[in-house]
Amino acid sequence: MLELCAVDDLENPGSKGFETEKGSIFVVRRNEEVFVYENSCPHFGINLEWQKDRFLDSEKRLIQCATHRALFLMESGECVAGPCPGDRLTAVPSKVEQGIVYLL
Template identity: 55%
Template sequence: MHFLCPSSDLQEGQARGFSVAERALIAVRYQGIVYLYLNRCPHRGIGLEWLPDQFLDSSGSLLQCATHGALFLLDSGECVAGPCAGQALTKLKAVENTEGIWLAND
Protein backbone atom coordinates (compact mmCIF):
# COMPACT_ATOMS: atom_id res chain seq x y z
CA MET A 1 0.00 0.00 0.00
CA HIS A 2 1.04 3.60 -0.57
CA PHE A 3 0.43 6.19 2.15
CA LEU A 4 -1.35 9.32 0.90
CA CYS A 5 -2.04 11.45 3.99
CA PRO A 6 -3.37 11.50 7.54
CA SER A 7 -7.17 11.24 7.65
CA SER A 8 -7.40 14.75 9.08
CA ASP A 9 -5.92 16.15 5.85
CA LEU A 10 -9.04 15.19 3.85
CA GLN A 11 -12.16 16.68 5.38
CA GLU A 12 -15.77 15.95 4.45
CA GLY A 13 -16.61 17.42 1.04
CA GLN A 14 -12.96 18.05 0.19
CA ALA A 15 -10.91 16.72 -2.75
CA ARG A 16 -7.12 16.59 -2.99
CA GLY A 17 -4.62 15.52 -5.58
CA PHE A 18 -1.77 13.06 -5.00
CA SER A 19 0.96 11.46 -7.06
CA VAL A 20 1.99 7.84 -6.57
CA ALA A 21 4.46 6.08 -8.85
CA GLU A 22 4.00 8.76 -11.51
CA ARG A 23 0.20 8.38 -11.44
CA ALA A 24 -1.91 11.43 -10.64
CA LEU A 25 -4.75 10.64 -8.23
CA ILE A 26 -7.82 12.37 -6.79
CA ALA A 27 -9.03 11.58 -3.28
CA VAL A 28 -12.42 12.88 -2.15
CA ARG A 29 -14.29 12.36 1.11
CA TYR A 30 -18.05 12.05 0.65
CA GLN A 31 -20.47 11.02 3.40
CA GLY A 32 -17.50 9.95 5.52
CA ILE A 33 -16.03 7.59 2.92
CA VAL A 34 -12.82 8.22 0.96
CA TYR A 35 -13.08 7.63 -2.79
CA LEU A 36 -9.98 7.48 -4.95
CA TYR A 37 -9.72 7.95 -8.73
CA LEU A 38 -7.07 8.37 -11.39
CA ASN A 39 -6.86 12.08 -12.19
CA ARG A 40 -7.64 11.55 -15.83
CA CYS A 41 -10.76 12.73 -17.64
CA PRO A 42 -12.13 9.94 -19.86
CA HIS A 43 -12.85 12.49 -22.62
CA ARG A 44 -9.28 13.64 -23.33
CA GLY A 45 -7.12 11.79 -20.82
CA ILE A 46 -6.06 14.99 -19.05
CA GLY A 47 -6.10 15.98 -15.38
CA LEU A 48 -9.31 17.48 -14.01
CA GLU A 49 -7.99 20.36 -11.90
CA TRP A 50 -7.37 23.93 -13.06
CA LEU A 51 -5.27 24.72 -9.97
CA PRO A 52 -3.73 22.34 -7.43
CA ASP A 53 -6.46 20.54 -5.45
CA GLN A 54 -9.28 22.38 -7.33
CA PHE A 55 -11.43 19.43 -8.40
CA LEU A 56 -14.95 20.34 -7.25
CA ASP A 57 -17.63 22.32 -9.05
CA SER A 58 -18.94 25.56 -7.52
CA SER A 59 -21.54 23.65 -5.46
CA GLY A 60 -18.90 21.32 -4.03
CA SER A 61 -21.07 18.32 -4.88
CA LEU A 62 -19.42 17.07 -8.09
CA LEU A 63 -15.93 16.60 -9.47
CA GLN A 64 -15.44 18.83 -12.52
CA CYS A 65 -13.04 18.72 -15.45
CA ALA A 66 -11.68 22.25 -15.76
CA THR A 67 -10.96 21.83 -19.47
CA HIS A 68 -14.34 20.69 -20.80
CA GLY A 69 -16.70 21.08 -17.83
CA ALA A 70 -17.56 17.39 -17.50
CA LEU A 71 -19.16 16.60 -14.12
CA PHE A 72 -18.60 13.40 -12.14
CA LEU A 73 -20.38 11.89 -9.14
CA LEU A 74 -18.20 11.87 -6.02
CA ASP A 75 -19.06 8.31 -4.97
CA SER A 76 -18.84 6.49 -8.29
CA GLY A 77 -16.84 8.70 -10.67
CA GLU A 78 -19.64 8.43 -13.24
CA CYS A 79 -19.78 11.32 -15.70
CA VAL A 80 -23.28 12.83 -15.51
CA ALA A 81 -22.76 15.85 -17.79
CA GLY A 82 -20.35 16.91 -20.49
CA PRO A 83 -18.61 15.29 -23.45
CA CYS A 84 -17.95 12.01 -21.63
CA ALA A 85 -21.47 11.49 -20.20
CA GLY A 86 -22.02 7.83 -19.41
CA GLN A 87 -18.30 7.13 -18.96
CA ALA A 88 -16.50 7.22 -15.60
CA LEU A 89 -13.26 8.06 -13.88
CA THR A 90 -11.06 5.06 -13.13
CA LYS A 91 -11.77 4.08 -9.53
CA LEU A 92 -8.95 2.87 -7.29
CA LYS A 93 -9.13 1.13 -3.94
CA ALA A 94 -8.68 3.45 -0.97
CA VAL A 95 -8.03 2.12 2.52
CA GLU A 96 -8.46 4.26 5.62
CA ASN A 97 -7.20 3.18 9.02
CA THR A 98 -5.86 4.77 12.20
CA GLU A 99 -2.67 5.79 10.38
CA GLY A 100 -4.46 7.60 7.55
CA ILE A 101 -5.51 7.19 3.93
CA TRP A 102 -3.77 4.71 1.65
CA LEU A 103 -3.86 3.61 -1.97
CA ALA A 104 -4.23 -0.16 -1.90
CA ASN A 105 -1.96 -2.18 -4.18
CA ASP A 106 -3.54 -3.00 -7.52
Protein backbone atom coordinates in the same frame (compact mmCIF):
# COMPACT_ATOMS: atom_id res chain seq x y z
CA MET B 1 0.26 -0.18 0.95
CA LEU B 2 1.13 3.44 0.36
CA GLU B 3 -0.05 6.04 2.88
CA LEU B 4 -1.59 9.08 1.18
CA CYS B 5 -3.02 11.31 3.91
CA ALA B 6 -5.21 11.46 6.97
CA VAL B 7 -8.94 11.78 6.30
CA ASP B 8 -8.94 14.80 8.64
CA ASP B 9 -6.37 16.51 6.36
CA LEU B 10 -9.07 16.74 3.67
CA GLU B 11 -11.75 19.42 3.72
CA ASN B 12 -15.28 18.07 4.11
CA PRO B 13 -16.25 18.01 1.31
CA GLY B 14 -12.88 18.41 -0.34
CA SER B 15 -10.21 17.00 -2.60
CA LYS B 16 -6.45 16.66 -2.86
CA GLY B 17 -4.13 15.53 -5.64
CA PHE B 18 -1.07 13.29 -5.37
CA GLU B 19 1.76 12.20 -7.65
CA THR B 20 2.63 8.55 -7.08
CA GLU B 21 4.71 5.95 -8.89
CA LYS B 22 1.38 4.75 -10.30
CA GLY B 23 0.72 8.23 -11.75
CA SER B 24 -1.38 11.24 -10.88
CA ILE B 25 -4.33 10.50 -8.59
CA PHE B 26 -6.73 12.42 -6.37
CA VAL B 27 -8.75 11.81 -3.25
CA VAL B 28 -12.23 13.23 -2.64
CA ARG B 29 -14.02 13.29 0.68
CA ARG B 30 -17.64 13.77 1.65
CA ASN B 31 -18.36 13.25 5.34
CA GLU B 32 -16.57 10.04 6.30
CA GLU B 33 -16.55 8.62 2.77
CA VAL B 34 -13.32 8.80 0.78
CA PHE B 35 -12.85 7.93 -2.91
CA VAL B 36 -9.62 7.74 -4.93
CA TYR B 37 -9.43 8.15 -8.72
CA GLU B 38 -6.84 8.49 -11.46
CA ASN B 39 -6.43 12.15 -12.38
CA SER B 40 -7.52 11.65 -15.97
CA CYS B 41 -10.69 12.81 -17.75
CA PRO B 42 -12.21 9.90 -19.70
CA HIS B 43 -12.99 12.32 -22.57
CA PHE B 44 -9.41 13.36 -23.46
CA GLY B 45 -7.19 11.82 -20.79
CA ILE B 46 -6.10 15.19 -19.39
CA ASN B 47 -5.82 16.19 -15.74
CA LEU B 48 -9.10 17.28 -14.16
CA GLU B 49 -8.18 20.04 -11.72
CA TRP B 50 -8.30 23.75 -12.51
CA GLN B 51 -6.00 24.68 -9.62
CA LYS B 52 -3.89 22.58 -7.30
CA ASP B 53 -6.15 20.22 -5.30
CA ARG B 54 -9.35 21.70 -6.83
CA PHE B 55 -11.28 18.78 -8.28
CA LEU B 56 -14.81 19.69 -7.17
CA ASP B 57 -17.45 21.99 -8.63
CA SER B 58 -18.27 25.29 -6.92
CA GLU B 59 -20.93 23.62 -4.72
CA LYS B 60 -18.48 20.83 -3.77
CA ARG B 61 -21.03 18.19 -4.71
CA LEU B 62 -19.48 16.76 -7.87
CA ILE B 63 -16.05 16.18 -9.37
CA GLN B 64 -15.54 18.55 -12.30
CA CYS B 65 -13.20 18.51 -15.29
CA ALA B 66 -11.79 22.04 -15.58
CA THR B 67 -11.36 21.77 -19.36
CA HIS B 68 -14.69 20.30 -20.46
CA ARG B 69 -16.89 21.05 -17.43
CA ALA B 70 -17.85 17.38 -17.31
CA LEU B 71 -19.34 16.45 -13.93
CA PHE B 72 -18.78 13.14 -12.15
CA LEU B 73 -20.42 11.55 -9.11
CA MET B 74 -18.04 11.32 -6.14
CA GLU B 75 -19.15 7.83 -5.12
CA SER B 76 -18.83 6.13 -8.51
CA GLY B 77 -16.88 8.43 -10.83
CA GLU B 78 -19.75 8.25 -13.34
CA CYS B 79 -20.03 11.21 -15.72
CA VAL B 80 -23.49 12.77 -15.34
CA ALA B 81 -23.01 15.91 -17.47
CA GLY B 82 -20.67 17.12 -20.20
CA PRO B 83 -19.12 15.48 -23.26
CA CYS B 84 -18.76 11.96 -21.83
CA PRO B 85 -22.06 10.92 -20.15
CA GLY B 86 -21.97 7.36 -18.87
CA ASP B 87 -18.16 7.17 -18.91
CA ARG B 88 -16.39 6.81 -15.57
CA LEU B 89 -13.28 7.99 -13.85
CA THR B 90 -10.90 5.14 -13.09
CA ALA B 91 -11.10 4.19 -9.42
CA VAL B 92 -7.84 3.44 -7.63
CA PRO B 93 -7.92 0.62 -5.04
CA SER B 94 -7.68 2.17 -1.60
CA LYS B 95 -8.84 1.82 1.96
CA VAL B 96 -9.18 3.91 5.09
CA GLU B 97 -7.71 2.42 8.24
CA GLN B 98 -7.61 4.28 11.56
CA GLY B 99 -8.33 7.57 9.78
CA ILE B 100 -5.54 7.20 7.19
CA VAL B 101 -6.12 6.81 3.42
CA TYR B 102 -3.96 4.10 1.84
CA LEU B 103 -3.43 2.95 -1.73
CA LEU B 104 -3.59 -0.83 -2.06
